[in-house]
Amino acid sequence: xxxxxxxxxxxxxxxxxxxxxxxxxxxxxxxxxxxxxxxxxxxxxxxxxxxxxxxxxxxxxxxxxxxxxxxxxxxxxxxxxxxxxxxxxxxxxxxxxxxxxxxxxxxxxxxxxxxxxxxxxxxxxxxxxxxxxxxxxxxxxxxxxxxxxxxxxxxxxxxxxxxxxxxxxxxxxxxxxxxxxxxxxxxxxxxxxxxxxxxxxxxxxxxx
Amino acid sequence: xxxxxxxxxxxxxxxxxxxxxxxxxxxxxxxxxxxxxxxxxxxxxxxxxxxxxxxxxxxxxxxxxxxxxxxxxxxxxxxxxxxxxxxxxxxxxxxxxxxxxxxxxxxxxxxxxxxxxxxxxxxxxxxxxxxxxxxxxxxxxxxxxxxxxxxxxxxxxxxxxxxxxxxxxxxxxxxxxxxxxxxxxxxxx
Numbered sequence: 001x002x003x004x005x006x007x008x009x010x011x012x013x014x015x016x017x018x019x020x021x022x023x024x025x026x027x028x029x030x031x032x033x034x035x036x037x038x039x040x041x042x043x044x045x046x047x048x049x050x051x052x053x054x055x056x057x058x059x060x061x062x063x064x065x066x067x068x069x070x071x072x073x074x075x076x077x078x079x080x081x082x083x084x085x086x087x088x089x090x091x092x093x094x095x096x097x098x099x100x101x102x103x104x105x106x107x108x109x110x111x112x113x114x115x116x117x118x119x120x121x122x123x124x125x126x127x128x129x130x131x132x133x134x135x136x137x138x139x140x141x142x143x144x145x146x147x148x149x150x151x152x153x154x155x156x157x158x159x160x161x162x163x164x165x166x167x168x169x170x171x172x173x174x175x176x177x178x179x180x181x182x183x184x185x186x187x188x189x190x191x192x193x194x195x196x197x198x199x200x201x202x203x204x205x206x207x208x
Numbered sequence: 209x210x211x212x213x214x215x216x217x218x219x220x221x222x223x224x225x226x227x228x229x230x231x232x233x234x235x236x237x238x239x240x241x242x243x244x245x246x247x248x249x250x251x252x253x254x255x256x257x258x259x260x261x262x263x264x265x266x267x268x269x270x271x272x273x274x275x276x277x278x279x280x281x282x283x284x285x286x287x288x289x290x291x292x293x294x295x296x297x298x299x300x301x302x303x304x305x306x307x308x309x310x311x312x313x314x315x316x317x318x319x320x321x322x323x324x325x326x327x328x329x330x331x332x333x334x335x336x337x338x339x340x341x342x343x344x345x346x347x348x349x350x351x352x353x354x355x356x357x358x359x360x361x362x363x364x365x366x367x368x369x370x371x372x373x374x375x376x377x378x379x380x381x382x383x384x385x386x387x388x389x390x391x392x393x394x395x396x397x
Contacts, residue, residue, distance in 0.1 A: 037263025
């Protein structure tokens, strides 16, 4: 009986020491023994394929979050289908993919589309006419995309299509919020300030 | 409960105390923001995302994946940073001090993400969409970190100078001097 107590006491001391070292970050915790190892990507070079000169006045940025989902029937031959044959109870015959996508919609004015006679000057007066604002970018990046529900194996192309749907949803919501009207107002404000700083007294800035 | 049972309970409690807790995720504010940036340069870049899953000791067999991504980068200047002190005019001469160019947007279009190759061991499952998304997020970070090496900010400096010069010429100026606050004395006529 004594020898059993000695073993248990020794074990207890070891466990206490181990717990103390874990708390002090000196040793990995027990839970981390069964944590899957991180999958890290290798450093690969970037290849520049195109350089473009643009002139876009970016005036409004709308951040938003949308949920998109897709449901499809379980493909024949999949383990779920086989389970359904042998199961006494009917199993769900659909697979779902639900994504929560955070994105940004940027609206602005393409100043390269300004017409040749868009600028008119007389003494200290200036008149500038710019094109109407349009949506310039819808940014949905992997860092802002959460996979909420994933049932079955979904191909990259299927996921890409779903993310594109999220982009379209972000565009619609931003348009409903009046992003283009706000972008026009902001573009006129920014240009008016730029011209005022140059000393023009009478400034007229308008959109086409 | 026997003494041995009490020791065992104590041991289990200690093991549980050693487990780490997860931290809550950072909350972000989603809103409409006004800006006034002049984007003058757009770069399109491609990258191969290469990963091997062979670091977990209790999983038998490896998994390898190759994805290709395209990224669009836009750079330019923030016109709202201009103040009265930055612009000097005299007759048909103008001198403008512009703020330094910066990255305005980084976009990985979903339709340009392609699965090039995947190899999965007999006892392993394919990469899930969550795992692929995590790999792509790592690629996004790598692209962000490599931006200074692409030279986009230098190109943007040239493009901005050219566009502002053309605009000032339209406004009737003939002698145009443009410099950047972080890099003075660059003159274009």
